[in-house]
Amino acid sequence: MRPPSVDALARSLADLDLPHPLAVQAARDAIASGDPASARPRAVLLERRMLQRVVNATGVLLHTNLGRAPLDPAWLGASAGASNLELDLESGLRGSRSSHVAALMARACGAEAALVVNNGAAAVLVVLAALARGGTVAVSRGELVEIGGGFRIPEVLEASGAVLSEVGTTNRTRLADYRGALDRGAGMLLKVHQSNYRTVGFTESVGVSELSQLGAPLVVDAGSGLLDATTPWLPGAPPAWLAGEPAVRQTLAAGADLVTFSGDKLLGGPQAGFVVGRKELVDACARHPLARALRPGGLVLAVLQPVLLAYLRKDGRSIPFWRMATTPAEDLLRRAESLGVGTPVRCSAVAGGGSLPGLELASAGVALAGDWRAPLRRRRRPVIARVEQGRTVADLRSVDPSEDQEVAAALADVGQAHGRGASACSS
Numbered sequence: 001m002r003p004p005s006v007d008a009l010a011r012s013l014a015d016l017d018l019p020h021p022l023a024v025q026a027a028r029d030a031i032a033s034g035d036p037a038s039a040r041p042r043a044v045l046l047e048r049r050m051l052q053r054v055v056n057a058t059g060v061l062l063h064t065n066l067g068r069a070p071l072d073p074a075w076l077g078a079s080a081g082a083s084n085l086e087l088d089l090e091s092g093l094r095g096s097r098s099s100h101v102a103a104l105m106a107r108a109c110g111a112e113a114a115l116v117v118n119n120g121a122a123a124v125l126v127v128l129a130a131l132a133r134g135g136t137v138a139v140s141r142g143e144l145v146e147i148g149g150g151f152r153i154p155e156v157l158e159a160s161g162a163v164l165s166e167v168g169t170t171n172r173t174r175l176a177d178y179r180g181a182l183d184r185g186a187g188m189l190l191k192v193h194q195s196n197y198r199t200v201g202f203t204e205s206v207g208v209s210e211l212s213q214l215g216a217p218l219v220v221d222a223g224s225g226l227l228d229a230t231t232p233w234l235p236g237a238p239p240a241w242l243a244g245e246p247a248v249r250q251t252l253a254a255g256a257d258l259v260t261f262s263g264d265k266l267l268g269g270p271q272a273g274f275v276v277g278r279k280e281l282v283d284a285c286a287r288h289p290l291a292r293a294l295r296p297g298g299l300v301l302a303v304l305q306p307v308l309l310a311y312l313r314k315d316g317r318s319i320p321f322w323r324m325a326t327t328p329a330e331d332l333l334r335r336a337e338s339l340g341v342g343t344p345v346r347c348s349a350v351a352g353g354g355s356l357p358g359l360e361l362a363s364a365g366v367a368l369a370g371d372w373r374a375p376l377r378r379r380r381r382p383v384i385a386r387v388e389q390g391r392t393v394a395d396l397r398s399v400d401p402s403e404d405q406e407v408a409a410a411l412a413d414v415g416q417a418h419g420r421g422a423s424a425c426s427s
């Protein structure tokens, strides 16, 4: 029998809603492999490899594989159509694309000025390139960290053209160590948040206010972007799990000249990076050619604006990350019970995104005996769950309540499809 023509096979996939060239690719690959019937699964695979909305039931609020901070759909509407991205509506002249959002950020964290770039790594890179300018930068050996995705402080320093002067030891660094580096010619101090790891035991490090006494420009890479340790955007006192996380406003007040951080960690916004602090230093970063190369698109700036307005309104409820992070575990348990599938269980969620390592948030979700992650992932709206102690847990701390029914349907389906029903297992 002759194999079907590529064209006929591609047309048989029309119901899949793939653009014709991709259907043709699946058909051609299937025929070339000698198995024309594989065209459909190949086409489905092409579809599944595209970006799509998923339900994050992992309990990791800032899951790097799932796009870190969840965005509010309402924020995305603001980015449609034309905008005054680089037009000053008063004068009719060309404006600066980042001035709108930068001014809001400066206000929200109490900085003289702010600069927005593509991500946190870019913020560190542009600061080092613009301010160290090939000179020597002192960093504690305890802070020469690697963040997820291969962001390594020594390598970023090298890429910027600066020279690293390692000070102190892995577990203990003292003020005298930094002073020694300055005596040997270092022109700048960089303090890096350890982010995804902790040194415990016999440790010592130097605080921002002490470092600022040394007189050299002090840059703090705070990483996660907690804007203010007093969390004025939340009702009541700051959550206990935030204790120990450095905050931007307090780091500036303690004497840092510049602070860098991400937009999509504890800030709860889209991928972006910020440089905030003394105006003449921020301006020097903004003038560097790298700032132009690393600038964010209008789409990102349009989404950052409602995030920052929410902070200025002290309205943490409208930021999905803070809403999810502060929902009482009892509310989550009640939601789990009302799903009517599997076993409601108490469990532990985490902030994720390299912030607050080792710190667990009391949480609740629904458990099914066995590992059902793969069928849950393969649904039209994939549900990403985790497995612990031989059961699949859909943790509701990272699920928006509007997605609860999606989770319930997914768990009911996998339970049924595998002939076990939603199996009970004790918590």
Ligand SMILES: *Cc1c(COP(=O)(O)O)cnc(C)c1O
Pocket: 119, 120, 121, 122, 124, 147, 151, 192, 193, 194, 195, 196, 221, 222, 223, 224, 261, 262, 263, 264, 272, 273, 353, 354
């Ligand atoms: C996460 C992090 C970065 C990198 O930020 P991205 O936005 O992921 O590029 C840099 N420094 C620290 C301390 C971090 O925690």
